[in-house]
Amino acid sequence: MTTAPPTPKMQRSRLVRLIVALLVTIPLVLAAVYMWVLWDPTKKVDQMPVAIVNSDAGYVKDGEPLEAGAQVAKNLVDSKSLGFKLTDKNDAYYGLKTGHYYFVIEIPENFSETLGTIATAAQAPALMTVTFNDYDTLKASQIGGSAMEKIQQSVLKGVAATTVGGLVDGVQTLGDGLRTAADGSVQLSDGTKTLSEGTQTLVDGITGELQPGVGTAREGGAKLADGAGTLSAGLVTLQGGTDKLGDGATQVADGIEKLTGQIPLAEVEKLLKQAQAALPNSSQLSTVMTLIDGLQALKAGSRQIATELTDPNAQYRGGLNKLVDGGAQLSSGASELSAGLVKIDAGVAKVADGAVRLNEGAKQLDAGAGKLSTGLVAGSEKAPDFGDQDARVSLAQLISTPVAKQTVHVAQAQFQGPGGAVTILIIATTLIPIVVFMSFRGHRFVTDDESPRSLRTVARRGLAVSAISLAGVLVAGIGAWLWLDPAPNPVHLWQVILISAAATLMNVALISILFTLFGYIVGALSSLAWMMLQLFSYGGIWMIQTVPAPFQWLHWISPMTLVRHGYIAAFNGVPGFAPTLVSLLLLAVAGAGATLAAARYQRKRYADAVSPEADPRDEQVPEPTPV
Known part of the structure; x- marks a missing residue:
């Protein structure tokens, strides 16, 4: 059995490894993000x-x-x-x-x-x-x-x-209206001038002719009323005298008839005619005949006079009665006429006063119309003329929007706005596990000169990385909430927390596969490269429709796309949280299983390399140095 070579001092220091990890990842991430910001979609x-x-x-x-x-x-x-x-x-x-x-x-x-x-x-x-x-x-x-x-x-x-076309038409209409109003104002000025002159003539006629004439008529009416009253009284007196005269004439007629009634005038006249015939040259008979004729005429005339003076149907008496009645009516009418002329005189005085005021108002109106005319003419000259319809449409298209x-x-991302919270959390849940993995001592599992870790050690490292990563994501989240202004206000904060935790665990599991299969250096670089590819393709920074086709294909298999959907559901309060959470947890479980499977495979490979005849499940494989 071979002995693993001693681990370099740098790899034994967690602080040194953390500093190295940060020095490697931060510039790389910033450079990649900067490059993607410059992408022109x-x-x-x-x-x-x-x-x-x-x-x-x-x-x-x-x-x-x-x-x-x-x-x-x-x-x-x-x-x-x-x-x-x-x-x-x-x-x-x-x-x-x-x-x-x-x-x-x-x-x-x-x-x-x-x-x-x-x-x-x-x-x-x-x-x-x-x-x-x-x-x-x-x-x-x-x-x-x-x-x-x-x-x-x-x-x-x-x-x-x-x-704007309507505006131009409106201004054109205004200009046309001003010009029409200017023409009308000139006519108005001429009319008010004529009105002023007419009212002056009216004032002159009322005050110079009508008012004095009405005054003279009023005085004449008063005199006419007095004369008519006097005439009426005289006629009444005449009627009374006529009555007395009629009584006397009746008495005279009666006396004459009585006198002549005692003398048989007809017989006397007959005898006188016979005597005159017998004595044709007798002057005394002629005188007597004349006297008899006079008596008869006197009898008839006295009766006629008495009748004319007393009989209402007689021409004289009837005319006198009508004259008396007409005199009374004339007196009454003359009185009414006099009273009316007094009122007319007073009314004419008021008319004269009103005419004077009308004349003054007409003069003011004339002055105002003159100013209006002058102003409208000047305004119409300054009013724009945009020409015909085609010219106005062309001009309208050049006027302001x-x-x-x-x-x-809803949530602005620029200028430290709350909209950047989702991107910060997505980067944090991916980058922090990578940094944590890089902070642990590296170990290669793909060669035959180092002993593999046990499944217990791999599981313990996974739990440690998960705990530290969750704490790091929590700190990053709190920092984002404090840094962003205003602070993000998701619809379901608890869903944000669960998605963040599930995404962190999923990334720990998936990144652990890379570190397990490829070791420290290749695992770190491949993890960072995988994160960069996801950042460009998951759709949270750039619109997925605008990125190159290969990244659009990657969008559908990117775990970061799934995390974005979970955050969209949590922040905006739309469906999708539960399936996303379950999918993230399933990926985490699958990643952890794949990591353990890879570790078991490395143990078998190492055991086969050391002792080809040994049982792969031999528990005598030496334990590696603790992490």
Whole structure:
């Protein structure tokens, strides 16, 4: 049986081995990470799945429906700048939590309304919300943010004519309106000037002619009322005198009839006619005949006079009665006319005062219209004229962007944000076991000049590495929670702890296989190389769709991919925790079994090399130096 050579002093010192392990691993990890940070995935960002949520309710503008949100969503999908998928809000944000979508673009409900009214109302630009979740993938927000800046033209396509075009049309309409208003203001100024002149003429006519004439009429009305009253009283007096005169005339007529009734005038007249015939030259008979004729005429005339003076149906008496009634009505009407003329005189005085004020207001209106005309003419000259419709559309496309984006981070990784917690934990659960293994004394199991360790020793080393690695991951996790600002806030912290523990144990088991099969140096280098390959392919730093094809294939068999899924479930509160935890534990058990199998194989190989005829299960194989 051969004796194992003495172990170098450096390998016997744990502190020295730890320092060497750190000096080897840290620069290598930093160099690899730095190299991967410089990786340019922009040529394949069109394969990144990104959700588009169109919540736009549309808008009716000038009787025409406006669907700007649908147009923007279509333009984004057609641009193929990213792997856009139009979906509903629930699917989009659930996919963001599960890692199915790298980010979500949401078009708000009032998108079309904001764009449709931007030319007529002072509003902020139409905002689209872009939501990232760095718990899922570290670089998605950076690459997505850069990509969004480049696809801004796709967002603006189709809305420029609606928004800025409407603004240009509005300004053009304003200019046309100013010019029309300027023309109208000139006409208004001319009209107010004519109004001012007319009101001045009205004032002159009212105060110079109407008001004095109404005053004279008022005075004449008063005199007319007085005269009519006097006339009416005189007519009444005349009527009374006529009554008395009629009574006297009646008495005279009665007396004459009584007088003539006592003389048979007809017989006397007959006798006188006979006597005149007998005495044709008798002058006395002629005189008597004349006297008789006069008596008859007096009788008839006196009766006629009495009738005219007393009979209401007679022409004179009836006319006198009507004249008395008309005089009374004239007196009453004249009084009313006089009272009305007094009121008219007072009203004309008020009209004259109002006309004066109207004239003053018309002068002020004329002055204001003149200033308005001057201002509108000057403003219309300064108002822009954008030309015809084609010219305005071309100009509208050159004016500022009416659509902006608002970025929301569920957990930002940049600037020591909480989103970096997942990447820190994944690196810690892999790198810390490697460092711990490298801190132990190296031992080669693949040659025949060293004795293998027993299964007990291998198991004891595995337990020791597991315990130290778990403690190291715990310290790294606490340090990350203290260093990141704000601190990470996973939905299920207990799930984070269990996934971290299971991932650490799994990595201890898998790394122990490499150290068992290949020894200290080859095991350390192969472990580090395996970790670097996983970092580039597991999808937590770079989007898996953007890395070279070989790394995409490696993504599906990488244990780190499985750990990432577990952290996504724990941090975002989505399904997947239980199957991931079971899978990690099964891998840990399988790795531990493979390590023990490798150790048993090395023991058999060593026993066969030392004593070909010895029983492989011989317990006389010397125990190695403790770890």
